Structure formats: structure tokens, C-alpha cells
Amino acid sequence: xxxxxLLKQISFIKEIDKIKYIQRRTKLFNSDRNExxxxxxxxxxxxxxxxAEHANEPVDVLKVLxxxxxxxxxxxxxxxxxxxxxxxxxxxxxxxxxxxxRIFGMLPKEQAEEFIAIWEEFEEGKTNEAKFARSMxxxxxxxxxxxxxxxxxxxxxxxxxxxxxxxxxxNEGSTSIWNYSENxxxxxxxxxxxxx
Amino acid sequence: xxxxxLLKQISFIKEIDKIKYIQRRTKLFNSDRNExxxxxxxxxxxxxxxxAEHANEPVDVLKVLxxxxxxxxxxxxxxxxxxxxxxxxxxxxxxxxxxxxRIFGMLPKEQAEEFIAIWEEFEEGKTNEAKFARSMxxxxxxxxxxxxxxxxxxxxxxxxxxxxxxxxxxNEGSTSIWNYSENxxxxxxxxxxxxx
Ligand SMILES: [Ca+2]
Numbered sequence: 001x002x003x004x005x006l007l008k009q010i011s012f013i014k015e016i017d018k019i020k021y022i023q024r025r026t027k028l029f030n031s032d033r034n035e036x037x038x039x040x041x042x043x044x045x046x047x048x049x050x051x052a053e054h055a056n057e058p059v060d061v062l063k064v065l066x067x068x069x070x071x072x073x074x075x076x077x078x079x080x081x082x083x084x085x086x087x088x089x090x091x092x093x094x095x096x097x098x099x100x101x102r103i104f105g106m107l108p109k110e111q112a113e114e115f116i117a118i119w120e121e122f123e124e125g126k127t128n129e130a131k132f133a134r135s136m137x138x139x140x141x142x143x144x145x146x147x148x149x150x151x152x153x154x155x156x157x158x159x160x161x162x163x164x165x166x167x168x169x170x171n172e173g174s175t176s177i178w179n180y181s182e183n184x185x186x187x188x189x190x191x192x193x194x195x196x
Numbered sequence: 197x198x199x200x201x202l203l204k205q206i207s208f209i210k211e212i213d214k215i216k217y218i219q220r221r222t223k224l225f226n227s228d229r230n231e232x233x234x235x236x237x238x239x240x241x242x243x244x245x246x247x248a249e250h251a252n253e254p255v256d257v258l259k260v261l262x263x264x265x266x267x268x269x270x271x272x273x274x275x276x277x278x279x280x281x282x283x284x285x286x287x288x289x290x291x292x293x294x295x296x297x298r299i300f301g302m303l304p305k306e307q308a309e310e311f312i313a314i315w316e317e318f319e320e321g322k323t324n325e326a327k328f329a330r331s332m333x334x335x336x337x338x339x340x341x342x343x344x345x346x347x348x349x350x351x352x353x354x355x356x357x358x359x360x361x362x363x364x365x366x367n368e369g370s371t372s373i374w375n376y377s378e379n380x381x382x383x384x385x386x387x388x389x390x391x392x
Contacts (some may be wrong), residue, residue, distance in 0.1 A: 006376060009246045014339065016242060017225040020235045029213040039216045045265050046212060050205045050303065062258040069241050107246065143210065180202060192382040 005108045012106040018076045025082050025152050026141040035144070037072040037080070044068035044136045051136070054174045057128040067122040067133040070115060074099040083141075083166055084158050121157075125169070135173025139181060142167055146184055150193035160196040162191055201304045208302040214272045221278050221348050222337040231340070233268040233276070240264035240332045247332070250370045253324040263318040265330040266311060270295040279337075279362055280354050292319075321365070330371025335377060338363055342380055346389035356385055356392040 022037040035043075048064045072080075077099035104115040121127055125134050142163075145151030153163055164185060171178035188194035218233040230241075233315050244260045268276075269287035273295035300311040317323055338359075341347030349359055361382060384390035 003372070003376075006247075006250060006372060010339070010376070013239075013243055013246060014225055014343070017239070019233070020224055028216055029210055035216070036235070038238045039232070039234040040240070042215075042234045043209070043213070043239060043264065045238070045261070047209055049262060049265070050208060050307065051202075054202060062261070065241070065258070066245060067259055069238065069245070104204075111246065143206070147210070176199070176202060180199075182208070 003044055005111075008106060008108050009111075012103070015103060015106060016076070019073060022072070022075050022080055024080055025140075025156075025191045026144050027148050029144055029147045033150070037075055040140065041069050041072055041144050043145065044071075044133075047136045047140060048133065051174070051177065052132075055132045056172070056174055057131075059129050062134075063118070063129045064133045066115075066118050067129060068136055069158055070104075070119055071122050071133070071137065073103055073136055074119070076103060082152075084152070084156060125172075131169075132139065132173040133179060135161045135170040138167050139177055142170075142184065143179055146188055146193075150188065153188075153194055157195075160185065160194050163194060201307075204302060204304050205307075208299070211299060211302060212269055212272070215269060218268070218271050218276055220276055220337075221352075222340050223344050223347055225340055225343045227344070228382060233271055236336065237265050237268055239336055240267075242328075243332045243336060244329065245356075247370070247373065248328075250372045251324065251328045252368070252370055253327075255325050255328045259314070259325045260329045260332075262311075262314050263325060264332060266300075266315055267318050267329070267333065269299055270315065272299060280348070280352060280358065327365075328369040331366040334363050334366050335373055338366075338377055338380065342389075343378075343386055346384065349384075349390055353391075356381065356390050359390065 020036055020038040024037065024040055026035050027033060028035050045065050045068050048060065048068055052059060052061050074096040078093065078095040081093070086101040100116050100119050104112045104119070107115060122130050122133055125131060145153050152158070167181055167185070168178070170181050185194065189196045213375060216232055216234040219230040220233065220236055222231055224231050230392050239266050241264050244264055245257065248255060248257050270292040274289065274291040296312050296315050300308045300315070303311060318329055321327060341349050348354070363377055363381070364374070366377050381390065385392045
């Protein structure tokens with residue numbers, strides 16, 4: 001049984017390597033090189049560890065880490081949906097649920113169920129852990145775009161109000177990080193890298 | 197105080213982006229594209245979560261995750277030392293300790309101390325968490341090289357015995373993963389992608 005589990009787990013470990021080829025729209029800090037989903041997930045995990053003290057409610061950091069480490073694995077099948085793409089709903093598409101079942105389903109049954117549940121909890125965004133994890137997911141590209149003279153906002157002509165509306169959920173995870181973010185958005189407007 | 201911490205933490209979060217540019221010698225699975233340290237660290241974190249049940253002794257998974265997520269950050273200053281490079285000792289060089297103090301030292305004092313201690317614990321490899329984290333760090337490139345017709349072993353003419361000697365510490369973290377690894381190495385010899 002132990003060995004049967006191990007073989008399934010190793011198949012899964014090989015499969016998720018594909019996340020390293022999924023390019024995000026956002027660029028690395030001070031760079032014009034796109035970030036991929038593995039790099040993004042690593043960075044969110046580091047942010048969650050470092051910034052946990054700023055969560056509005058105490059969070060189970062291990063659960064937050066699981067959320068951010070696995071949240072984009074479904075994109076192996078479903079692809080990255082850009083947050084400012086109006087034609088497609090960003091989260092929890094049917095396609096993503098099918099992907100979650102296929103990819104996490106490679107794991108031993110109990111583990112597969114745990115991973116699907118954690119992914120769904122992240123997508124729903126209702127628990128303290130999900131709120132904090134989602135605030136990390138919004139905060140990283142905000143920092144990146146700011147360091148890249150507007151980055152994807154400038155590139156795709158996204159204005160202040162649309163950025164603000166997408167970013168304000170940071171406040172549900174951490175009011176102090178949201179206060180910092182709001183100031184940063186205002187600075188971007190002042191610098192002319194975000195249109196109001 | 198909260199805000200002062202936050203500013204330090206954000207500086208650290210920006211600094212560690214540099215890990216995404218550090219190329220390892222090992223290639224992605226079935227690929228000729230080099231892996232970078234952020235991708236590698238993400239993969240080890242996923243492996244630690246998925247494979248924790250195979251640890252020889254029960255481990256604090258959160259601590260293992262912190263170890264694998266931060267273990268290569270020192271390479272921002274010290275660079276990646278290739279494991280089969282005989283000219284340079286692989287781990288815990290003076291250079292790496294200076295790097296740890298500079299980079300983790302960007303964080304608020306208490307957090308900086310925690311990160312340096314976790315990094316040192318990983319490097320020393322004595323606790324259950326460090327043993328298991330280190331076994332993940334050896335197991336990933338073993339799987340990658342196997343999927344790449346010998347990968348860096350073939351490329352750099354590293355023979356079975358040298359690979360075996362470097363990999364056998366996997367056994368300290370997990371005997372079942374070591375048994376699997378030893379079989380895999382023997383298969384590589386049989387296939388002619390690892391010289392005995
Ligand atoms: Ca995404």
C-alpha cells in the first residue's frame with residue numbers, strides 16, 4: 001500500500017512539472033521576462049510565511065501554503081486566465097474543476113480529496129486562510145506592475161478603477177497590506193504609470 | 197511597528213525575486229531547459245507535502261516547507277554550487293553564511309533570526325525535518341536526470357558510485373523513497389544512461 005501510494009505520488013510530481021511552462025501575463029520585478037506559474041507560486045508561499053503576522057485573523061500558515069502552492073496547478077489543463085480578461089470569468093470555471101479532478105486525482109484517494117478540497121476552499125475565498133492566500137495572489141502582481149512602470153496595466157490600458165476593484169479584496173485578507181497597496185496605487189497615479 | 201515590519205518585509209520580498217534568475221545544472225523533466233531555483237524550491241515544497249507520509253520519523257511539515265522554500269535564497273549572493281563539483285565544498289561555505297545574514301537580515305530582527313536558524317538547521321541536516329527536506333533536495337534531480345536520459349550525470353561523466361554516494365542520504369529522510377531511488381539507479385545502469 002505504501003509503495004502503491006508512492007508510485008501514484010511520483011506520477012503526480014512529474015506531471016506538475018508542466019506548471020513551469022505556464023507563462024503569466026505579469027513580468028518579474030524590474031524585468032521584461034514573464035513569470036511562470038511555478039515561480040509565482042513559490043513567491044506567494046514566501047510572502048505568506050513572511051507576511052502572516054498581517055493577516056486580519058490568525059491563519060493556519062500550513063494551510064495557506066498548501067493553497068498558494070497548488071492554486072495554479074489546474075492551469076496545466078485549463079491555461080492561465082488573465083485577471084483583466086472580460087470575456088472569461090477568472091475563477092472556478094468548469095474547465096478548472098475538470099482539471100483539478102484529473103490532476104489531483106492522480107494522487108492516492110485521500111490525498112486527492114484533500115487537495116481538491118483545499119483548491120476549492122481557495123477558490124471560494126470564504127475562510128480566513130483563503131482570504132489571506134487570495135490577498136497574496138493579488139498583492140504580488142501589484143508589486144510587480146509597480147516596479148515595471150505599470151506593467152500589464154499600462155500594456156493593456158487598464159485604468160485605476162479596474163485595478164482598484166480587482167485589488168480591494170486584499171482588504172479581506174489584510175487591512176494593513178491593503179492600506180499599503182492603496183497608497184502604492186495612488187503613487188502610481190501620481191507618477192503617471194496608472195491612469196485615473 | 198507593524199508598518200515598519202511591513203516595509204522591511206516588502207524589501208525582502210522584492211530582493212528574493214532574484215532567485216528566479218539562478219539557473220541550476222539540472223534540466224526540467226523530459227526537457228533541455230535548465231531549472232531555476234524558484235521552480236526547484238516550489239517543486240521541493242510540493243514533494244514535501246505529497247510525500248510526508250514516507251518520512252522515517254514524523255515531521256513538522258510547516259518547518260520542512262520553510263526549509264525547502266528558503267534553502268537556496270543564499271545563492272542570490274553565493275551562486276549555485278554544483279553537487280558534483282569537486283573543487284568547491286557544496287554546502288555551508290562562508291560565502292553562504294554571509295549571504296544568509298545579508299538577505300535574511302533584511303527582515304525584522306526576530307524573523308531574520310528565525311530564517312537564519314531554519315537555514316542552518318537545513319544545512320546541518322541533523323533534525324528529522326532537515327533530514328527529510330534534504331532527501332527531497334536529492335530526490336528531485338534524481339527523477340529529473342532519469343527522465344532526461346542521464347541528464348547531468350551523462351553530460352558530466354558522473355558514474356554510478358559518485359551518484360550513489362551523493363544520493364544515499366535520501367535514506368536518512370525516507371527509507372521507502374531511498375529503496376525506490378536505488379531501484380531507479382539500477383534501472384539507469386541497465387538502460388546504459390548511468391555508467392557503473
Ligand atoms: Ca492564475
